Amino acid sequence: MAFDLLIKNGMVIDPISKIHRKYDIAVDAGRIFSIHCPEDFGLENSAKDMLDVQGSLVTPxxxxxxxxxxxxxxxxxxxxxxxxxxxxxxxxxxxxxxxxxxxxxxxxxxxxxxxxxxxxxxxxxxxxxxxxxxxxxxxxxxxxxxxxxxxxxxxxxxxxxxxxxxxxxxxxxxxxxxxxxxxxxxxxxxxxxxxxxxxxxxxxxxxxxxxxxxxxxxxxxxxxxxxxxxxxxxxxxxxxxxxxxxxxxxxxxxxxxxxxxxxxxxxxxxxxxxxxxxxxxxxxxxxxxxxxxxxxxxxxxxxxxxxxxxxxxxxxxLGMEHEIGSLQVGRIADISILTIEDGVFEFIDAENKTFKGRQLLQAKFTIKAGKVLKCR
Ligand SMILES: [Zn+2]
Incomplete structure (x- = not known):
């Protein structure tokens, strides 16, 4: 059967399901249709659209x-x-x-x-x-x-x-x-x-x-x-x-x-x-x-x-742990595609104190109810 979107090659993190590994996610009719190992062949041919997110994180x-x-x-x-x-x-x-x-x-x-x-x-x-x-x-x-x-x-x-x-x-x-x-x-x-x-x-x-x-x-x-x-x-x-x-x-x-x-x-x-x-x-x-x-x-x-x-x-x-905040099958396909840049970055707190970090997390795409939106 055909479905709307396949999000491929991302590192999926879903804390509630204790997932932190490479998975592909299929989305259909605005909901998460399946989440599976990239080795499980056969789904590509059924996807109407594909988003390759190699090197990115895929989170709820x-x-x-x-x-x-x-x-x-x-x-x-x-x-x-x-x-x-x-x-x-x-x-x-x-x-x-x-x-x-x-x-x-x-x-x-x-x-x-x-x-x-x-x-x-x-x-x-x-x-x-x-x-x-x-x-x-x-x-x-x-x-x-x-x-x-x-x-x-x-x-x-x-x-x-x-x-x-x-x-x-x-x-x-x-x-x-x-x-x-x-x-x-x-x-x-x-x-x-x-x-x-x-x-x-x-x-x-x-x-x-x-x-x-x-x-x-x-x-x-x-x-x-x-x-x-x-x-x-x-x-x-x-x-x-x-x-x-x-x-x-x-x-x-x-x-x-x-x-x-x-x-x-x-x-x-x-x-x-x-x-x-x-x-x-x-x-x-x-x-x-x-x-x-x-x-x-x-x-x-x-x-x-x-x-x-x-x-x-x-x-x-919010009392909504069964609706949002996870990538479980059947949920609304609200998904964040994030990148981590390595380097030396200076941050500032609300007291004007600066401190350094080695990772910068940035948003690349937002998927809202199955619709892919590019981030600024
Ligand atoms: Zn406030």
Whole structure:
């Protein structure tokens, strides 16, 4: 029988299936039709199209768990396809650009207008980030019922975003987090909690969270992070033990190599790696998800680890591990074709610290629901 596309000669990495070897992948009607050894002859003749990716990696479509892609409405937003399919990322999760009031517009202007799959953490504040960046300073703008209604209305909402740093909160303290947590339990969705400069204290924030909730910007280098001096806070160990998941959320000021290296020495790693990409960091220091992954390769993470942290890990956070983040037969054919360049590359973190790595990961093609798109 004939099928649409054969992706030939690539090195396939699919963490959930524990695959890291040369395989060919057949795609038909937008779904993965088969995955097999190149020695299994006979399929070439049945392929309507062929993509030879000799020397490249073939991974599940990459997922970026923390992005800002509501450009016309939310300050600093960037086009979803620009940082999505054009950079090897098939699924983006917008982290709270839209709240209950602005969500319908987000759906018509972003979700429905991009090829990239766009999911969302809905902001607990009504306007999200569409009317300033102190969205939690006025508690009257937090309407739990409206958020609940949007969640019922739009299945692309996979969780609730709360930004818990002093400039966002004003005098609201822990209240927004508690409101969001109550709702999160009612609707059965996780929270993504942003941390930055306190107050509140990190320990007080972590106390409110449940297993499956996400702490983003977990490796920032500001005061009030996961370390006190060189010691990891006991509350942080406790939180990890309880199943709270640490996400990178690189951004402009939220990823410190020094913090990450201290965490490595303490045996702590991010569960998911995300960019927090937006207009002001797209031309550096973030650039792309693959650049962010290259930084982790430079910091001695393995290729399999960084791919897992951008496929199966975010998929499971989103409760979508049976739909995205793997190359299993029958799934939507969301696939990233990546190259690794060897050399000496200089990277920069969000604290202006430079460091060197030996591998640069770049996106060559994105296959979105079976359609081949060339990356920029
Ligand atoms: Zn963000």
């Amino acid at each position: 479509g990459l997922i970026d768990l923390h992005t800002h892609v509501f450009p016309d409405d939310a300050e600093l937003g960037i086009g979803a396809d620009l940082v999505g399919v054009q950079q090897g990322v098939t699924t983006l999760v917008d982290a709270g650009s839209a709240g209950a009031v602005t969500f319908p517009r987000f759906v018509t202007n972003v979700v429905e207008k991009n090829t990239t799959q766009v999911l969302a953490w809905i902001n607990i504040a009504g306007d999200g980030l569409c009317s300033g960046r102190d969205e939690l300073s006025d508690l009257t703008k937090l309407d739990k019922e409206n958020v609940a209604e949007r969640i019922g209305q739009y299945p692309i909402i996979r969780g609730i975003k709360v930004r818990m740093s002093s400039s966002v909160l004003g005098n609201s303290g822990l209240e927004p987090l508690k409101i969001a947590k109550t709702l999160s339990r009612e609707v059965g969705l996780p929270l993504m909690v942003h941390i930055g400069n306190g107050p509140p204290e990190l320990g007080d924030i972590l106390d409110v969270l449940d297993a499956g909730d996400v702490l983003t910007h977990a490796f920032h280098g500001k005061k009030g992070g996961i370390f006190k001096g060189d010691e990891i806070l006991p509350e942080v160990r406790q939180a990890l033990k309880r199943g709270i998941l640490f996400d990178v959320g690189h951004g402009n000021s939220s990823f410190s190599v020094q913090t990450l290296q201290k965490a490595q020495r303490a045996g702590i790693k991010p569960y998911s790696i995300s960019t927090d990409i937006y207009l002001a960091n797209f031309n550096g220091p973030v650039y792309s998800l693959t650049t962010t992954l290259s930084k982790f390769l430079a910091l001695d993470f393995s290729l399999d680890e960084v791919i897992a942290a951008t496929t199966v890990a975010p998929a499971s956070i």
